[in-house]
Amino acid sequence: MNWREAKAVLEALIFASSEPVTIKEMSIITGLNEETVRTLLSEMAVEYNDQQRGIQIIEVAGGYQLVTKPEMAVYVEKLKKVPRQAPLSQAALETLAIIAYKQPITRAEIETIRGVRVESSLTTLLERGLIEETGRKEGPGRPILYGTTKEFLKYFGLKSLDELPVVDDWILNRQIEMDVTAD
Amino acid sequence: MVKSEILKGEKETYQVNLEVFSGPLDLLLHLIERSEIDIYNIPIVEITDQFLAYVQNMEFLDLQIAADFLLMAATLMQIKARMLLPRPVLETEEEALEEEDPRVELVEKLLEYKKVKEMAAQLQTKEQEASRYFPRTGGSFADLEVAAAVEPDERVTLWDLVQAFSTLLESLLPRFELKGMPEQQYSIQDKMDEILDRLARAPRLSFHALFAEQPSKKALITSFLALLELIRMGKVFVRQERIFGEIVIARWEGKT
Numbered sequence: 001m002n003w004r005e006a007k008a009v010l011e012a013l014i015f016a017s018s019e020p021v022t023i024k025e026m027s028i029i030t031g032l033n034e035e036t037v038r039t040l041l042s043e044m045a046v047e048y049n050d051q052q053r054g055i056q057i058i059e060v061a062g063g064y065q066l067v068t069k070p071e072m073a074v075y076v077e078k079l080k081k082v083p084r085q086a087p088l089s090q091a092a093l094e095t096l097a098i099i100a101y102k103q104p105i106t107r108a109e110i111e112t113i114r115g116v117r118v119e120s121s122l123t124t125l126l127e128r129g130l131i132e133e134t135g136r137k138e139g140p141g142r143p144i145l146y147g148t149t150k151e152f153l154k155y156f157g158l159k160s161l162d163e164l165p166v167v168d169d170w171i172l173n174r175q176i177e178m179d180v181t182a183d
Numbered sequence: 184m185v186k187s188e189i190l191k192g193e194k195e196t197y198q199v200n201l202e203v204f205s206g207p208l209d210l211l212l213h214l215i216e217r218s219e220i221d222i223y224n225i226p227i228v229e230i231t232d233q234f235l236a237y238v239q240n241m242e243f244l245d246l247q248i249a250a251d252f253l254l255m256a257a258t259l260m261q262i263k264a265r266m267l268l269p270r271p272v273l274e275t276e277e278e279a280l281e282e283e284d285p286r287v288e289l290v291e292k293l294l295e296y297k298k299v300k301e302m303a304a305q306l307q308t309k310e311q312e313a314s315r316y317f318p319r320t321g322g323s324f325a326d327l328e329v330a331a332a333v334e335p336d337e338r339v340t341l342w343d344l345v346q347a348f349s350t351l352l353e354s355l356l357p358r359f360e361l362k363g364m365p366e367q368q369y370s371i372q373d374k375m376d377e378i379l380d381r382l383a384r385a386p387r388l389s390f391h392a393l394f395a396e397q398p399s400k401k402a403l404i405t406s407f408l409a410l411l412e413l414i415r416m417g418k419v420f421v422r423q424e425r426i427f428g429e430i431v432i433a434r435w436e437g438k439t
Contacts, residue, residue, distance in 0.1 A: 018318070058316065070315035086417040087310060090205045090303065097302035113295055116206030116251045156306060157313030165305035167298055 006032060007040050011066075020063025020154070061153035062160060088124075095121040096130060100152070100164055104134045104145035122146070130155060207255035208296040210237055213342045215293075222293060225286055227266055231259040237342070240349040244404060262286055339421045339430055341411070344390075347430055348407050351394050359400050369402050374409035382419065382434045390421065390430035 001009070009030055014021050023041075027034045041057065041064055048056045054072050058065055068076050088096065095118050098110050110118050125131045134147035153160065214233050215222055238252050265285040381388055393410075397403040410432065413419045419434050 065318055067316040067318050070312070073315040073317070076317050086415070087314075088307075089415060090209075093303040093306050093310075094205055094299050097299055097306055100306070101302060113292075113299060114206055115208040115255065115292065115296065155313060156309040157316065158309065165302070165309070167302050167305070 001030075003040065006030060006036075007044055010037065010040060010044065014057065014064050014066050017065075020059075020061050020065040022063045025063075058157070059159050060157055061150050088128075089121070091116075091118075092121040092124050096125055096148075096152075099125075099131055099146050100148050100161070101167070103147040104137075105147075106137055106143040106145055108143060110146075128155075205300075207234075207252045208293060209300070210234065210252070210342060211255070212293060212297060212300070213340060222297075223290060225290070227259065227263045227286065231256075231263050234259055237345065240345055243349075243352075244345075244407065258289065262289060339423050341414075343423070344411075344421065344430070347390060348394070351391065352400075352403060355395065355403065356400065367398070367402070369405045371405055371409045371412060374402075374406045375413055378406070378409060378413060378432070379418065379434070382432070386433060388432040390432060393432065 010026055013026055013029060023034050023037050026032075026037045026041075030037065032040075045057045054068055055066050056069050058067055094114055095110055098113055099105055102109070107118060107122060110122075122131070129149055129151040131146050131152065132149050133144050135145045136142040137145050148161070152158075158164065211230070211234065214230055214237075215225065218229075220226060220230070235256055238256055241252065262285045378388070378393065381393075394403055394406060397406055410419070410421075414421065417435065419432055421430055421432050423430050
């Protein structure tokens with residue numbers, strides 16, 4: 001097949017799938033090597049962007065997905081009543097941030113950092129499929145370890161965990177100097 | 184955990200989801216940032232007093248978050264006591280160096296927690312961005328209205344709200360005490376409906392106006408809990424147009 005045909009096939013695959021499609025899957029189906037698939041996809045992404053289209057190809061959670069462009073959101077949301085899902089609460093976001101950066105991690109370890117019980121935010125995050133149990137820690141009680149899921153990457157539009165926002169490590173580098181007098 | 188008790192219609196058992204409060208470390212950071220205090224040199228007496236005042240307010244509101252907050256209050260008071268105790272005379276410079284400031288552990292926790300807050304804020308930005316992409320097949324529609332983000336300097340923290348509410352409550356209490364009328368019962372659901380209903384008629388609702396016209400203490404507190412719940416559900420937001428200005432309640436735009 002020529003490259004135009006190949007692009008049409010890739011477009012069809014991504015369109016038909018409800019989940020992001022991986023390069024590997026597309027390579028196996030089309031018989032093209034992974035490098036070629038990657039090149040074609042990046043060309044397609046540019047084409048979608050250049051032309052006045054309402055959709056685009058994005059890379060998310062280790063695969064590729066067709067989505068509407070963000071500037072279309074204002075129209076799309078008028079289309080129908082979309083299922084309302086409340087944004088994550090501050091507490092849930094904090095718990096999730098700790099898990100994302102420090103996984104695998106136990107509940108007790110999260111609670112030490114947040115200084116508060118985190119049972120309810122863990123339940124929320126498990127229910128929404130953003131985290132999962134990844135195993136058990138060796139030691140007394142063998143506590144459950146938690147980690148993030150693929151759904152987590154999709155929900156936040158991340159290609160992989162490497163794409164998590166970088167947080168400044170200033171705390172580790174700064175010398176803690178204390179004034180020893182009471183106020 | 185999200186308890187959909189609204190759906191059950193069991194008014195009495197309705198519990199406000201307190202996940203909106205991030206915990207004692209969050210309150211401490213709020214107090215420190217508000218007073219523009221150097222985190223490495225916290226005036227422990229002042230901060231302990233302020234912290235305890237908030238805990239009292241929350242107890243008054245019957246918010247069931249006491250345990251973690253009481254633990255922190257105890258820690259603060261312990262540090263305060265240690266700092267006020269006379270120190271033994273130190274023989275050498277080495278001994279002086281070894282003597283640890285009782286605040287060190289708390290400061291380290293606060294710094295670590297501050298980092299967590301920063302990470303959470305970054306995730307929230309990502310969450311908002313991602314909610315504007317619609318995949319072809321269903322998927323999880325994050326709340327679209329969040330995209331209509333509020334300018335950061337207009338944001339009102341929950342601690343600001345508790346503070347504003349407590350001040351208001353104090354000024355209104357004498358009025359209620361004069362009345363000997365039997366109290367009408369209000370559920371949080373009733374009050375949530377009332378707030379949404381008013382916002383359907385006017386785009387903005389003044390925080391002060393909403394509470395000032397409540398007929399009783401119970402109605403007042405129920406209304407406040409209803410407001411917290413609506414904020415958590417992402418149905419309304421509160422903002423302050425300028426510092427120390429009037430707090431206004433508004434619904435997220437674009438939805439009926």
